[in-house]
Amino acid sequence: MIVTEGLTKRFNGTLAVDGLTLEVREGEVFGFLGPNGAGKTTTVRMLSCLIAPTAGTAWVNGYQVGREDGAIRRSVGILTEAPGLYERLSAEMNLSLYARLYEVKDVAGQVEKYLRLLGLWEQRHQPTAEFSKGMKQKLAIARALIHEPRVLFLDEPTAALDPEAARIVRDFIEEMRVEGRTIFLCTHNLDEADRLCDRIAVFKQRLIQVDTPQNLRQRLYGRKVAFRLKAVTPALVACVQALPFAREVQADGNQLIIGLNDPENQNPQVVRALVEAGGDVQYVGELRHSLEEVYFKLLGEP
Ligand SMILES: Nc1ncnc2c1ncn2[C@@H]1O[C@H](COP(=O)(O)OP(=O)(O)OP(=O)(O)O)[C@@H](O)[C@H]1O
Ligand SMILES: [Mg+2]
Numbered sequence: 508m509i510v511t512e513g514l515t516k517r518f519n520g521t522l523a524v525d526g527l528t529l530e531v532r533e534g535e536v537f538g539f540l541g542p543n544g545a546g547k548t549t550t551v552r553m554l555s556c557l558i559a560p561t562a563g564t565a566w567v568n569g570y571q572v573g574r575e576d577g578a579i580r581r582s583v584g585i586l587t588e589a590p591g592l593y594e595r596l597s598a599e600m601n602l603s604l605y606a607r608l609y610e611v612k613d614v615a616g617q618v619e620k621y622l623r624l625l626g627l628w629e630q631r632h633q634p635t636a637e638f639s640k641g642m643k644q645k646l647a648i649a650r651a652l653i654h655e656p657r658v659l660f661l662d663e664p665t666a667a668l669d670p671e672a673a674r675i676v677r678d679f680i681e682e683m684r685v686e687g688r689t690i691f692l693c694t695h696n697l698d699e700a701d702r703l704c705d706r707i708a709v710f711k712q713r714l715i716q717v718d719t720p721q722n723l724r725q726r727l728y729g730r731k732v733a734f735r736l737k738a739v740t741p742a743l744v745a746c747v748q749a750l751p752f753a754r755e756v757q758a759d760g761n762q763l764i765i766g767l768n769d770p771e772n773q774n775p776q777v778v779r780a781l782v783e784a785g786g787d788v789q790y791v792g793e794l795r796h797s798l799e800e801v802y803f804k805l806l807g808e809p
Pocket of ligand 1: 522523542543544546548
């Protein structure tokens with residue numbers, strides 16, 4: 508759906524994006540994470556043909572950036588950092604204007620569909636100058652979708668939103684995924700990325716790592732399981748250490764934290780060994796590193 512090869516953007520002296528090579532698959536929600544100034548927005552602007560790359564190439568929806576920009580613009584939706592609406596026009600007018608620009612067939616129908624979906628139908632006649640930040644954001648999302656694009660670029664879609672509005676937008680992204688659209692999502696909200704994204708790229712001028720959130724965790728930290736016992740005794744520690752597959756055994760209060768590569772098959776063996784050694788197992792649960800920990804580790808920051 509989106510393929511980039513050595514995509515590069517230089518602004519005068521600044522190298523904003525340096526040789527980005529990646530592939531975003533059809534129907535996936537792809538998270539693009541990185542600190543302020545990492546070059547995320549610049550990447551989105553190149554992929555949606557708003558600015559030209561300095562070097563490298565990219566294909567979006569099968570069309571090549573720089574060669575078939577018109578076709579790309581028609582087939583993608585973009586939510587930019589600043590909504591940029593026509594403030595004196597009503598919400599309805601804003602949307603129908605874009606719907607006509609995109610040559611949408613059923614303009615009135617599409618406008619109504621998205622105003623209702625985003626909860627703006629009652630306010631449709633109000634000039635957008637009178638809208639709150641969140642309402643503007645929702646209208647900008649509606650605008651990005653009005654022509655039913657197959658690929659959607661969302662640059663920090665929930666940044667300005669209250670928790671409820673952010674949730675509406677997140678649910679919306681889920682729905683877009685169910686409909687098989689491809690979503691390229693820039694966000695600073697790591698929990699959001701963790702929940703929504705099939706795969707995540709950590710990026711800072713260059714691509715640092717791409718994988719599923721789960722694989723990123725495992726690759727960096729391995730899997731660890733906590734076994735809570737009535738009491739941890741030296742004998743229990745020793746019996747677990749004797750298991751050939753236990754990578755690492757740590758006692759923490761009344762828990763044993765054990766590094767395991769295959770908890771599904773190894774947990775029962777650990778429990779059996781503990782019980783045989785006289786341990787009372789109260790609880791078994793896998794530890795989960797937050798995506799925030801993964802993110803900072805990948806960026807090499809504390
Ligand atoms: N039009 C421009 N002219 C000159 N420099 C620019 C321009 N647009 C972006 N840059 C520079 O490119 C770099 C990347 O900016 P970009 O906006 O892509 O970052 P970002 O990852 O989106 O950051 P943020 O998380 O703050 O939105 C920055 O150093 C920025 O100053
Ligand atoms: Mg940005």
